[in-house]
Amino acid sequence: MPAFDNFVAERNREIITALTHHTDERFIYLWGEPGSGKTHLLQAWIAHAETLGRASIYLDGQYGPLPDFAREASFIAVDHVDDLAPDDQIALFSIYNSLKESGEGRLLMAGRQPPMALAVRDDLRTRLGWGLVFEVKALSDDDKLAALNAHAAERQLAIPEDVFRYLLTHWRRDLTSLIEMLDILDRYSLALRRPITVPLVKNVLQTTRADS
Numbered sequence: 001m002p003a004f005d006n007f008v009a010e011r012n013r014e015i016i017t018a019l020t021h022h023t024d025e026r027f028i029y030l031w032g033e034p035g036s037g038k039t040h041l042l043q044a045w046i047a048h049a050e051t052l053g054r055a056s057i058y059l060d061g062q063y064g065p066l067p068d069f070a071r072e073a074s075f076i077a078v079d080h081v082d083d084l085a086p087d088d089q090i091a092l093f094s095i096y097n098s099l100k101e102s103g104e105g106r107l108l109m110a111g112r113q114p115p116m117a118l119a120v121r122d123d124l125r126t127r128l129g130w131g132l133v134f135e136v137k138a139l140s141d142d143d144k145l146a147a148l149n150a151h152a153a154e155r156q157l158a159i160p161e162d163v164f165r166y167l168l169t170h171w172r173r174d175l176t177s178l179i180e181m182l183d184i185l186d187r188y189s190l191a192l193r194r195p196i197t198v199p200l201v202k203n204v205l206q207t208t209r210a211d212s
Contacts, residue, residue, distance in 0.1 A: 002043035008147045008175070011137040012037070018132060019045050019108070026099065027131030030110040035174025036138040038110040042077040045108050049075035066091045071098060074105040081128065082111040082118050093124045110136075141168055144175055151179050157186055159196050166198050170205060184208070 009016050018028060019041065030038050042058060049056040056075035059066055061084040070076055076099075078084075078092060092109075099105040111118055115129035139147070145164050152159045159182070171181055181204075188204050189196045 001047065002040045003047055004044045006150075007037060007040055007044060008139055008143045010143055011139070012041075012134075015041065015134045015136065018134065020048060025132050026106045027096070027127075028106075028108050029115055029128045029131060029133045030108070030136050031112065031114050031133070032136035033138055034112065035172075035176065036136045037175065038136050039079055040176070041136065042079050042108055042110055046075065046077050049106075061088065064088045066095075071095060075108075076105070077108045077110075079110050080112075081109050081124075082113065082120065084120065086121075089121045089124050093121065093127060096124075096127045107131075139175060144168060144173075144178060147175055148178060148182060151182055155182075155186060157182070157196065159185075160198075162198055163196055163201055166201055170201075181205075181208075 004016055004020060030041060032038055046056045046058045054075045055073045057070050057073040058077045059070060061078060061080035064085050066088045076095065084092060096107060099107055109128060115125055115133060118125050148164045167178055167181060171178060185196050185201060185204055188200065194200055
């Protein structure tokens with residue numbers, strides 16, 4: 001489950017601080033390349049808000065439309081704003097203005113590019129740049145290896161280092177896909193009663209690619 005304590009934050013500590021500490025700035029926009037961790041941060045922020053008893057909602061611009069009842073939440077996260085349909089861009093612009101006028105609530109948004117480079121309505125683009133803007137920096141390979149080791153330890157999996165390095169070279173490089181593959185390998189290992197080794201990884205990757 002996405003949370004701040006399982007996000008590898010070596011290069012993004014300033015963002016974690018902004019999302020977890022009280023600040024007068026109620027509007028935050030995150031941008032960065034696919035797989036850098038933006039969705040994880042938005043979902044972790046919502047989970048954090050729920051622990052504080054806040055009415056919160058996570059919305060994904062890839063799977064619109066934005067629901068009207070989103071306005072009832074005080075913590076609103078909108079992912080993939082660059083994929084919002086024209087009507088949803090109007091809806092987000094309205095949500096932004098309503099929150100600003102009310103003086104309450106917080107809005108966290110994310111996209112692939114900085115605000116002024118987004119192909120969205122001019123008025124929405126301006127709003128996105130009004131608050132705090134952070135670039136979510138992608139993980140280095142060492143960061144990914146550390147995260148994979150931590151995930152394996154959490155699941156009590158004994159996985160050799162060469163397996164992680166093979167995955168980094170031969171599988172999708174975003175952390176979400178890498179961790180999902182570790183979970184798939186765990187299931188294969190249990191079903192076949194074989195340890196997780198590079199030969200097993202090769203077989204699983206071949207099967208996964210054939211299925212897709």
